């Protein structure tokens with residue numbers, strides 16, 4: 001790989017670069033913090049974009065520019081303060097682009113937001129703020145004038161993800177199918193119900209809206225007081241069902257264990273987090289949600305552990321070609337943990353429905 005400081009030179013930064021250090025724990029891109037010497041200069045974030053996964057970088061960055069421009073406009077209209085802390089700022093190259101190609105890799109840079117934190121777990125209070133923030137994020141983007149491209153086609157299409165799993169099973173490239181039969185059966189048992197969103201969409205009952213599509217709890221930044229500053233990791237912002245953002249936050253935020261927890265006893269669905277997040281989300285997204293979307297929020301809470309189980313298992317069967325892994329059974333461990341989470345979500349279906357009705361009756 002090229003010298004990182006050479007790549008930084010392609011962008012319009014200010015100040016003297018002091019250090020470049022790895023940052024964050026994403027499973028797809030590589031992220032670094034670029035520190036400058038002068039205290040009054042900003043630090044930066046440098047990212048190598050995984051172009052095996054995001055194959056159309058021009059479309060990707062055009063989407064991100066449109067989204068950040070629109071959010072900035074909305075925040076300005078609402079007379080918000082500290083706007084540069086509430087939306088990401090991308091740096092330009094000499095050619096006026098927000099990415100640079102070094103002959104091998106694509107890179108981009110953002111201004112680092114100081115006194116901002118990401119978390120792998122959140123308490124109910126933070127979840128409530130996160131719910132409002134993701135609801136607002138979708139609401140702000142509801143009238144974006146640009147048409148966003150699908151940066152990963154069929155990204156949250158459950159039928160497509162099951163098709164990919166079937167292809168992986170048929171190829172059985174590294175001989176792992178026999179040992180995962182239990183999970184394949186459990187997945188097959190739920191396939192019809194889990195493809196409900198695609199069915200409702202075909203029937204014209206479920207719209208696609210601009211969504212974030214990767215609302216992992218660690219893709220949101222909080223300030224020192226625990227208030228949400230902004231949503232990060234905008235690569236997958238594209239038209240999808242609102243279930244994407246609601247479901248993927250709960251998959252990560254309401255899991256009492258880790259996404260790849262080896263101890264399945266630690267993995268459960270936390271109803272306190274569910275309640276706080278749902279209350280916030282219904283407040284933030286109230287202006288546009290349809291009754292059918294609201295009615296299916298418990299389905300969304302199950303869909304995302306299920307989809308992630310399918311995706312991790314397919315990658316395990318394929319021989320670990322997509323996600324970064326730290327051991328040869330990492331994707332299997334992830335599959336097991338996501339399946340345990342799904343089972344726990346399923347046990348809470350009735351409680352979830354009751355809570356949502358309560359919220360609606362209270363007029364939220």
Ligand code: GN1
Pocket residue numbers: 025026027028029053213214216219233236259308
């Ligand atoms: C990836 O990049 P990161 O870690 O935020 C993935 C998500 C998965 C997630 C599982 C482009 O997100 O879809 O839900 O890992 N992003 C892509 O942890 O595939």
Ligand code: MG
Pocket residue numbers: 025026027216218219233
């Ligand atoms: Mg991320």
